[in-house]
Amino acid sequence: MTMFIVGPVEMYPETKQVRMKDFSYFRSPEYSEMASQCLTGLSSLLGNDEPNSLIYMASSGTGAMEAAVENCVSEKDKCLVVNGGTFGRRFCELLAYHGKTFSEIDLEWNERLSDRHLLRYENQGYTMLFVNLCETQTGQLYDIELLSSFCRRNGMMLLVDAISTFLADAYDMNKYGIDLTIISSQKGLALSPGAAFVSFSRRMMDKVIQSPAPSSKYFDFKDFLTDVVRGQTPYTPPVFIMYELREMLKRFEKEGGPDTHLAVVKRKAEYFRTEAVNAGFRVPDYPLSNVLTPLYFDDIDAERIVSALRDDCGIYVNPCGGHLAKKMLRVAHIGNTTMEDIDILIEKLLLTVEKIKGRKE
Numbered sequence: 001m002t003m004f005i006v007g008p009v010e011m012y013p014e015t016k017q018v019r020m021k022d023f024s025y026f027r028s029p030e031y032s033e034m035a036s037q038c039l040t041g042l043s044s045l046l047g048n049d050e051p052n053s054l055i056y057m058a059s060s061g062t063g064a065m066e067a068a069v070e071n072c073v074s075e076k077d078k079c080l081v082v083n084g085g086t087f088g089r090r091f092c093e094l095l096a097y098h099g100k101t102f103s104e105i106d107l108e109w110n111e112r113l114s115d116r117h118l119l120r121y122e123n124q125g126y127t128m129l130f131v132n133l134c135e136t137q138t139g140q141l142y143d144i145e146l147l148s149s150f151c152r153r154n155g156m157m158l159l160v161d162a163i164s165t166f167l168a169d170a171y172d173m174n175k176y177g178i179d180l181t182i183i184s185s186q187k188g189l190a191l192s193p194g195a196a197f198v199s200f201s202r203r204m205m206d207k208v209i210q211s212p213a214p215s216s217k218y219f220d221f222k223d224f225l226t227d228v229v230r231g232q233t234p235y236t237p238p239v240f241i242m243y244e245l246r247e248m249l250k251r252f253e254k255e256g257g258p259d260t261h262l263a264v265v266k267r268k269a270e271y272f273r274t275e276a277v278n279a280g281f282r283v284p285d286y287p288l289s290n291v292l293t294p295l296y297f298d299d300i301d302a303e304r305i306v307s308a309l310r311d312d313c314g315i316y317v318n319p320c321g322g323h324l325a326k327k328m329l330r331v332a333h334i335g336n337t338t339m340e341d342i343d344i345l346i347e348k349l350l351l352t353v354e355k356i357k358g359r360k361e
């Protein structure tokens, strides 16, 4: 079985081993110390050196997205959302669900976000921008410089769902003045699913601390921010995932730092794209994150390719979902896959397409 899906991804053997080992009780000083070190290490990968500004919880990524909406957006805020696919739409749904004020920049699936889209929202009193920096449904990587300077110009806070771009593309909260970042365990970090992490700028921390209690008790960021100072969480944390994280941070260090890791993901993405185009597959031409490559099909049902790869070859790729389900599939480049795996994937893709086309005629 080979996994080319965005997450949970194929884990490294060292990560899988972690669950065989002993672990500390989570209310012990040993655990607190270990968790604090992990959070410091992860913060630095996010480009955030503000102390005690990274919290984590037992939840999937969407839990943290919803928590951000509940905790960070006040009555007075006017939000803007980049909605270029299912994950952008999720922010809209969450904001609507919680009765927040927002507008959305609605992008077609293959439309590249540019300054033209932002123009009408300049000087309109917007206070926050929500964006999934990589819209995982399409793989589009939005231009962080564009979004960052738009927010700076307009005095807006920038809230980023970096779940799929983190550790696939360069990321830096300080550099781009990002106020909030959401990541989760099962994508670029290649850990088990079940942990979400939220990283705050100083001013976002202050805003949250001064805000009234959110509608959810479990997801009250104030409690997490208070407890993280001593390496703790209000409720049982995903203990094993933190041990896996410790292992992964060691791995990055051994590899020669996060840039080496990014280079590996990039090399896999570029190799796959070159090979796919050479084999006659179509890759969309909007800017892509290195996390995945979408393949576009005109004349054949992409969902059938996804199931045939799974059933006949034991290879998992992502379907595209929504109105793109029959048109596109997605191949991920994170996790423990190799160049040889990619060669096999291309070969099987070609065979599968031929087979499906053959059957049709």
Ligand SMILES: *Cc1c(COP(=O)(O)O)cnc(C)c1O
Pocket: 006, 007, 060, 061, 062, 063, 087, 132, 134, 135, 136, 161, 162, 163, 164, 184, 187
């Ligand atoms: C995977 C992903 C999520 C989180 O999905 P969950 O199923 O809740 O973990 C959120 N945003 C983006 C951009 C993602 O890729």
